[in-house]
Structures are given as C-alpha cells and as structure tokens.
Amino acid sequence: MTMRDFTSPLWPIRYKPLPDELLTSWLVRLAYGHGLKVQTFCNLIFGNRHQVWNRDVDRLAPEWLVDELSQRTGIPLAVAYGTTLRSYEGRLFPKFKSSGVLLWLQTLKMYHRKREGYGVQFCGACLAEDSLPYFRKAWRVSFNTICIKHNRMLHDRCPQCGVAVMFHRMEMGRGSAFEAGSMATCHECSCDLRESPLSPIISYDTGATAWHARLCRSVVDGVDAGDADVNVGVMRVMHQLSTLLTTRFQNRGLRQYICNQLGAEDIALHPGRMPIETRPLVERHHMMQLVAWLMADLEPRLREAWRAKAVRYNRMTKDFDDAPQFYAEIVEGFSNWRA
Known part of the structure; x- marks a missing residue:
C-alpha cells in the first residue's frame, strides 16, 4: 500500500x-x-x-x-x-x-x-x-x-x-x-x-451472582434505560458502596461484615482507597460480589450493616454529592437512630 x-x-x-x-x-x-x-x-x-x-x-x-x-x-x-x-x-x-x-x-x-x-x-x-x-x-x-x-x-x-x-x-x-x-x-x-484457562465464576451467594450476571449482561447486550438495575443512579450508588468497602472503622469494616454474612473469606486488597477502576480483576470481582449482595436487597442489608456498626451513617453519603433519591431516602431513614 x-x-x-x-x-x-x-x-x-x-x-x-x-x-x-x-x-x-x-x-x-x-x-x-x-x-x-x-x-x-x-x-x-x-x-x-x-x-x-x-x-x-x-x-x-x-x-x-x-x-x-x-x-x-x-x-x-x-x-x-x-x-x-x-x-x-x-x-x-x-x-x-x-x-x-x-x-x-x-x-x-x-x-x-x-x-x-x-x-x-x-x-x-x-x-x-x-x-x-x-x-x-x-x-x-x-x-x-x-x-x-x-x-x-x-x-x-x-x-x-x-x-x-x-x-x-x-x-x-x-x-x-x-x-x-x-x-x-x-x-x-x-x-x-x-x-487461556477457563476459570469457573467465583460465587459467594447465588442471588448476588445472579444480580451481578444480569448487570454484566446489560453492558454486553446494551443497557435498557428503563431497567431499574442498570441506570446511572444505580451505577453511582454501586460505586459509592465499592468505596465504602475499603473504609474501616474501629477495626471493623463493611467488607469484613459482608464476608461474615456470606461465610466467604476476605481477600487482601491493595491498601488505600483506590478506586475500583484501577484495581486488578481478582479484587474487582471480589468487591462486586459484595456490592451485588447489598444491591440485591439494599435497604434491609445496609440497615443491618449500619446497626452492626460495620459502616458509619456519615460515611454513607461522604463525598457523594447529589446522591440518587432512592439511596438518599434509605440513608435518611437511618438518621433517627434512637428509633
């Protein structure tokens, strides 16, 4: 040529x-x-x-x-x-x-x-x-x-x-x-x-794995704007939760709490609050299994994590400007902690 x-x-x-x-x-x-x-x-x-x-x-x-x-x-x-x-x-x-x-x-x-x-x-x-x-x-x-x-x-x-x-x-x-x-x-x-080796999908919970698989299918097949599981608001909440997974409070953290709930072994992540977009696949998949478990039944599971002091109330919306309404309402419901 x-x-x-x-x-x-x-x-x-x-x-x-x-x-x-x-x-x-x-x-x-x-x-x-x-x-x-x-x-x-x-x-x-x-x-x-x-x-x-x-x-x-x-x-x-x-x-x-x-x-x-x-x-x-x-x-x-x-x-x-x-x-x-x-x-x-x-x-x-x-x-x-x-x-x-x-x-x-x-x-x-x-x-x-x-x-x-x-x-x-x-x-x-x-x-x-x-x-x-x-x-x-x-x-x-x-x-x-x-x-x-x-x-x-x-x-x-x-x-x-x-x-x-x-x-x-x-x-x-x-x-x-x-x-x-x-x-x-x-x-x-x-x-x-x-x-390359064909490695089976690592799964901690069938419901969380199904939720995650549906999310992956949405990005492969094309996102339906009317699907509540794949809109931008859900993407932002998932990202906030992934950030919370790397935050610890008094030697306890959300990541360890969810692993305990699932009977899964936690893995060592790169230290610091690295965004999930910079992490290797094994870390991202581990975090997504935990995030998917929360998202599959968000309000009660996040509430129980908060009650167990695995995540602090003020951390749930920290650096999360203009949070989607459904997430803001969930977190706001935790504010009346005396009840």
Whole structure:
C-alpha cells in the first residue's frame, strides 16, 4: 500500500465494526487488512500531527480519528462513535470527562507508550470462537468481570507472563504485519490468549451472582434505560458502596461484615482507597460480589450493616454529592437512630 491508496474518499479495505468492537481493535484490524503495521498505517493516515497510541484513545475518542474512520470506511458517524467508551455516557457515568477516573471504566495507567494498568480484559473462549479475534468494548468496564456467554471469569493479563494486554503492540519485533499473527497473541511472550484457562465464576451467594450476571449482561447486550438495575443512579450508588468497602472503622469494616454474612473469606486488597477502576480483576470481582449482595436487597442489608456498626451513617453519603433519591431516602431513614 502507498499513500496514493489512501487519498480516495474510501479506503480499499473498509471493515465494519464487529458486534461491541472496541475502537482500537477496529483500527488494528483495518491496518492489518491493508497489509500494514499499525504504526505505519496510522502514520500514513494521520501523519505526525496526531499521535494515536500515547493516550487512551478508546476513552478520549478524538474527533479527528473517529471522523476519519467514519468517512474512509463509509460507516455512519454514530456507529463509529459507538465503538468508543464515550458511548457509555448517560449509561455508566453521568458526564464524560477527559481526565481522571471515569466511573466504571478501567484505567490503562499510561505513561508515554507504557501501560501500568490492567485496563483491557478478555475471554479466551470468545477469542477462540471469533473467525478473526477482536476485543470488545464491554471488556473495558470495571464491574464486567465475567463472560456471561461462556459462564467463566474474564482475564485482565496474559496468563503466561502476567503483562497487561496491548494487542496493538503484538507486531513489535516480528517483521512484517503478515507475520504478526492475530490480536489474540501476547505482545510480550507470544502466548496464545485463546488458550487461556477457563476459570469457573467465583460465587459467594447465588442471588448476588445472579444480580451481578444480569448487570454484566446489560453492558454486553446494551443497557435498557428503563431497567431499574442498570441506570446511572444505580451505577453511582454501586460505586459509592465499592468505596465504602475499603473504609474501616474501629477495626471493623463493611467488607469484613459482608464476608461474615456470606461465610466467604476476605481477600487482601491493595491498601488505600483506590478506586475500583484501577484495581486488578481478582479484587474487582471480589468487591462486586459484595456490592451485588447489598444491591440485591439494599435497604434491609445496609440497615443491618449500619446497626452492626460495620459502616458509619456519615460515611454513607461522604463525598457523594447529589446522591440518587432512592439511596438518599434509605440513608435518611437511618438518621433517627434512637428509633
């Protein structure tokens, strides 16, 4: 391919986004479809004026990138933007912001071109079933720790060498793009991610697991705005509860209290009040099982936790501005503690 091949309004190869495909996955497929390495392809299209891979482009979704892909593939702009994490605005988080933690979106922890976070998850069985392996948008969602199709845990790193998934770097040091293999290859050790172990879903309580699975299905299949379990208010309350799980009071805490109720063993979390979006999968899944147990019957279970002094009244709304009405009413009901 030469620059002349890319001057026409439409590119020679015009792959459409696959179901729930992530923007960067689509971009990599387009590069390989033209027989080019990813960096070569991006340099030909965008030149040096725009750098793609030194930022979380799935989250930022810059207009110059999405518009170009839309125009050159003949895909409606709305469909192109549907591959970006910004499309979750109003569903998983109230308002998009370009920096800082964004509710329920896994962080990549990028420093230049390096990634220190485990922001891209995957299901090896899904990749194995794909005629051409690709990465899903839902695999960037923090609470989505399971594959509802295969009833298995997701992975957030290479099972062989433990590095974060960076499928766009799979070709590094491997000659031409034709020799690079598929996106289902670890860029560091060449492990075939399709052969990752199929780990059964870790469950502490059948009701909580069912609630969590329904939540995961909503983000995979598309969120129904009329579903009380998946609206933005519920997302915000879940996030507040996940924060409370890392708060301790007088050597007792909500996390340990729920584990005791479920007869489950607590696990060691990274210390401090790290947001759930920066935590590894094993910690997020553990926290989501506990949050799901609360959310499945929120008022009585939160009330009992408060009565057991596992969580303080003033902590329930701490740093939680404009809390959803249903949650505010529940907490307000605890204020008459003498009763």
